[in-house]
């Protein structure tokens with residue numbers, strides 16, 4: 001069963017994005033008319049989630065090509081636009097991955113006619129988007145195998161259709177299990193400070209009518225200690241070659257608690273989220289965001305304005321704390337480095 005909403009859609013030469021900054025109170029679209037607006041939409045988190053920002057940036061590259069179509073410096077301008085888009089958010093590798101794919105599509109196409117270049121870039125952006133949905137469905141089927149017939153699941157941040165081109169990664173697995181008639185109950189962390197769990201995951205769980213409850217992030221430890229959670233399943237923004245996973249802030253703490261109490265801990269990521277060139281998680285760039293995200297909740301001030309703030313958007317979970325990483329070509333289990341290397345070579349696990 002698919003969602004009734006479309007996270008990102010290119011139509012009438014504009015990119016329509018569900019404005020995730022204002023959900024669930026308001027359902028509206030942010031319409032990008034040029035690649036500069038696409039960059040803003042990613043940076044300001046109109047659209048967020050690793051696969052979703054990758055697909056969005058791909059359309060940004062296509063829009064840049066349209067804007068520069070008559071420029072005598074087409075190649076240089078397109079390259080600058082790619083670099084500009086790539087800097088919008090640093091942690092999720094899907095952004096660089098998608099832009100790189102667009103650039104390779106440009107390099108591969110005949111440069112004789114601009115029309116040919118533009119249609120090759122549009123085709124590649126469409127393919128990145130539809131491939132992501134197919135990949136998510138494949139991961140869901142594979143991931144469903146780790147969900148018991150009766151399970152209480154804890155998840156963090158938003159990994160659903162909103163975080164991808166459609167369907168979702170970890171939330172995709174949860175939906176697959178639910179539609180497979182498994183008796184599941186989901187606890188969603190609210191995910192401070194941007195509340196992706198409260199605003200977005202809770203909205204998606206409600207839309208899908210999946211039995212669930214929202215919890216403050218700090219309630220997770222108590223539920224896990226008390227044996228109320230059968231498994232934790234969440235997403236990932238960049239996976240290093242040794243299996244360390246960068247994901248939304250709070251993921252690392254959850255992994256430590258799961259390890260202490262023997263609760264399985266899974267990350268669900270498309271292979272496009274694996275950075276095969278990065279030896280371990282210490283090299284993953286961690287985005288730090290504006291202090292206002294912590295000192296305000298919406299428009300309400302909740303801390304003194306002069307207070308210093310440390311606001312990393314992500315943290316890194318060491319592979320030793322991870323039970324498995326679910327991908328579209330199988331589940332990566334220890335030894336992670338060897339099995340990730342097998343994926344790099346094109347094998348199925």
Ligand code: MRU
Nearest residue numbers: 048049050157163169235236248
């Ligand atoms: O800051 P966000 O909302 O872009 O962070 C998103 C996450 O951390 C998700 O868990 C991750 O991108 C995986 S989504 C399929």
